[in-house]
Amino acid sequence: MLSPNVFIARRTIIAGLALALAALSACSYDSSAPTYPDDPPPSPTLSAADVVYCRGAEPAWVAFQDGDGAWTRAQPIASGQYTSFHHDFASSRAAVARAQQFASGLTSLAILYAIPSELGLVSDTAFQQCSGDALETLNGSVAGLEANDVALVSAGNSLRDFTNLENGNSWQLRGLLAGPQEFLATRAARVNGVTSVTKMILRRSPSLADGATLPVFDFESPEAFQPVVRTVTFAGNDASAVTAYTQLRTEHSNNFVTFLTGGGASASSPYFAIPESRLSPGEVQSVGASTVPAGNVVRSAAVFFRSPEDRTLTFGAMPSAPELRLVSATPTARLRAHFAMQADYDRYTSINYQQGQNTVVSLSMSQAYATLAPGGYDLVIPELTGVTGFDPRWALHTGTQLLWTSARIGGSLASNYYTMPHEGDVSRAASDAGFITP
Numbered sequence: 550m551l552s553p554n555v556f557i558a559r560r561t562i563i564a565g566l567a568l569a570l571a572a573l574s575a576c577s578y579d580s581s582a583p584t585y586p587d588d589p590p591p592s593p594t595l596s597a598a599d600v601v602y603c604r605g606a607e608p609a610w611v612a613f614q615d616g617d618g619a620w621t622r623a624q625p626i627a628s629g630q631y632t633s634f635h636h637d638f639a640s641s642r643a644a645v646a647r648a649q650q651f652a653s654g655l656t657s658l659a660i661l662y663a664i665p666s667e668l669g670l671v672s673d674t675a676f677q678q679c680s681g682d683a684l685e686t687l688n689g690s691v692a693g694l695e696a697n698d699v700a701l702v703s704a705g706n707s708l709r710d711f712t713n714l715e716n717g718n719s720w721q722l723r724g725l726l727a728g729p730q731e732f733l734a735t736r737a738a739r740v741n742g743v744t745s746v747t748k749m750i751l752r753r754s755p756s757l758a759d760g761a762t763l764p765v766f767d768f769e770s771p772e773a774f775q776p777v778v779r780t781v782t783f784a785g786n787d788a789s790a791v792t793a794y795t796q797l798r799t800e801h802s803n804n805f806v807t808f809l810t811g812g813g814a815s816a817s818s819p820y821f822a823i824p825e826s827r828l829s830p831g832e833v834q835s836v837g838a839s840t841v842p843a844g845n846v847v848r849s850a851a852v853f854f855r856s857p858e859d860r861t862l863t864f865g866a867m868p869s870a871p872e873l874r875l876v877s878a879t880p881t882a883r884l885r886a887h888f889a890m891q892a893d894y895d896r897y898t899s900i901n902y903q904q905g906q907n908t909v910v911s912l913s914m915s916q917a918y919a920t921l922a923p924g925g926y927d928l929v930i931p932e933l934t935g936v937t938g939f940d941p942r943w944a945l946h947t948g949t950q951l952l953w954t955s956a957r958i959g960g961s962l963a964s965n966y967y968t969m970p971h972e973g974d975v976s977r978a979a980s981d982a983g984f985i986t987p
Contacts, residue, residue, distance in 0.1 A: 597637045598668040600645055606673065607632040608647035610938050614931075616640030622937045631674070638665045642921050645671060646933065648943045654907045658943040660931065663915035685725045685759040690718045691734060693748070693768030702734045702766065703804040707796075726801075730754045733797055733804040734766040735776075735821075746807050746821040748773045751797075753829075777824050777857040781809070781836050782817040785864040786848070793838035793862075795820050798853070798970055800831070809838075822857035833970050838862055845982045853962070853970040865893030868957045868979035871900060871928075875987050880934050881944035882987040886912070886955070888926035890919070893977055894957030898926045904951040910944065913956075950986045 600611065604627060611623045613636035623634040634645075643665040649657045661671050691700045694714055702720045703709040710720040734750040748768040757763070767773065783791050793809035809818045820836050828834075837851030848864045871886040886900045899913035912928045919926045933939045945951065962968075962976040 595639055595641065596665040597635065598643060598645070598665045599633045599635050599672075600647075600668060601631050601633045601672040601674060603674055604630050604632045607634075608649050610646075610648040610940075610943075612646045612933070612936050612939070613638075614644040614646075616642050620644075620646065620931065620933060620936045622939075641665075642918055643668055644931075646931075647671065648940070650940075650943075655909065656907060656940075656943045657909045657911070658933075659911040659913075661913050661915075662918045662928075664917045664921075667915050667917060684723070685727055685757070686721060686723045687725060687730075687757060687761055687763060688719070688721050689763040689766060690720065691736075691766045691768065692718065693770070693773070694718060694736065695738070697740065698736055698738050698747075700734060700736050700766070700768070701805070701807070702732060703802075703806075704730045704732045705802050707803050707805055709805050727759075728756050729801055730757070731797075731799040731802045731804065732763070732766075733802075733806065734768075735807060736768045736773075737807065744807070746776050749776050749823060750774075751823060751827055774824065774827065776821040778819050778821055779857045780817050780859045781820045781838075782859075782861045783838060783864070784861050785866075786840050787843070787867075789840040789843055791816075791838040791840050793818060793820070793836065795822060796835045796837070797823060798833050798835065799829070800969075806834075809836075820857075825856045828855055831969065833972055833974075835970070836860060836862060837976075838864075840864060843867070846979065848979045849977070850960075851962075851976045853972060853974040855972050865957070865959055865977035865979055866891060868894065868955070868981055870981055870983075871953075871955055873953065873985055875947075876929055877932065878947045878987070881930075881932065881941060882947045883930040883932060884945070884985070884987060885930075886928045886953070887924070888928070888955070888957070890925055891957065892959075894959040894979060896960065897956075897958040898928070899956040899958070900928055901954040901956075902945060902951050903954075904945050904949055908943070908945065945987060947987045950984055952982065952984055954980060954982045956980050 607625055611634040612620045613623055614620050615638050623636055626633045641664060644662045645668050646660040691712055694700060699711055699713045701709055701711050704722055705725040708722045708724060710722055712718050712720045732752045732754060735746050736748040737744050737746045750766050750773050795806040797804040797806060807821055809820055822834050833853045833855055835851050835853045839847055839849040850862050850864045852860060852862060869889040871888050874885050876885045877883040888898050895916050897913050897915055901911045903909050914926055914928055934941050957979045960976040962970055962974040
């Protein structure tokens with residue numbers, strides 16, 4: 550069992566893995582691995598790939614690999630508010646590596662192995678709003694609360710603030726992207742330890758100036774409406790307790806609705822949702838849950854919908870533990886992590902290594918790539934020290950213990966966090982963790 554402090558840090562890493570695979574990477578085969586007869590000759594070009602970032606937020610270093618060929622550094626291409634990195638591929642297998650250095654001293658090396666058309670999922674354009682403007686702060690207040698009520702106001706990328714009578718019913722959201730917003734305000738009452746959502750307000754706002762104050766959210770006004778209450782049943786959680794939640798995904802925001810409470814394998818819980826008539830075209834809601842740790846394993850699942858109905862949320866199978874071994878100790882430490890194929894996790898497999906406080910190396914591989922390689926999910930850290938511009942400080946080294954964290958991803962939801970889900974999409978994820986000294 551991991552210590553509490555390490556486990557908290559590990560859960561933070563996993564949250565990033567499950568919600569934003571753009572922060573992940575994948576792995577290559579080591580230099581002794583064979584080439585595969587299904588790979589076409591190096592020409593002509595079969596496809597091209599671009600990875601795109603908000604200008605000023607791009608990685609310090611990007612390189613591509615075509616099949617089992619040599620890694621090649623890509624130079625940034627600036628255009629307006631975007632910076633992109635381009636590569637032409639002759640193979641059906643591709644890889645992209647990105648390195649970042651932060652002012653705190655933290656370095657992050659992330660590698661994704663996929664087919665060329667999948668490499669764009671590492672792009673990061675922040676809900677397609679690469680605004681050069683500074684992040685905004687918006688203010689407001691609520692009305693219509695009783696003594697035991699609490700209000701939650703949410704907008705943007707899961708930004709939220711709580712308010713009640715004791716703090717004057719005021720709220721403030723910091724770090725919002727410039728542009729239109731969808732605000733979701735919920736009023737909840739807590740009675741005998743049970744929290745129930747009693748009213749909601751969904752307000753669509755045009756772009757506002759930084760520091761603006763919105764008109765009051767009055768839960769007794771015609772703008773407010775009652776939530777729809779339905780039941781979610783948890784299946785496949787092997788008697789583990791769960792932590793559940795509901796959310797609203799719109800064009801500009803990922804709004805938090807509320808936390809729920811759950812229990813064992815046959816347990817169910819009421820969940821609170823927005824009437825479908827209140828949604829704009831393309832908007833979806835979700836109900837999701839995560840299990841409490843079973844050893845070091847955490848599993849999660851979510852389903853996306855427009856019309857609230859009684860639903861069953863099914864967790865994936867327990868993930869198989871990776872087989873870890875050291876491939877090479879010099880000039881950098883290169884680890885191999887082999888994962889068994891599991892039908893419940895049929896999109897991506899990832900592993901994250903953290904060595905000390907300042908070095909993180911992450912690898913991920915898509916199912917499409919794994920099926921082209923007889924080794925399947927065989928995630929090996931490639932040797933990159935010979936690639937132009939690569940800094941050995943971004944790599945792992947022997948003699949120091951590291952924390953590994955794995956993530957298995959399955960379901961129909963695209964793994965790019967910025968992709969809008971569709972009605973009926975489901976997601977499944979599972980994580981594991983441990984220590985190894987290379």
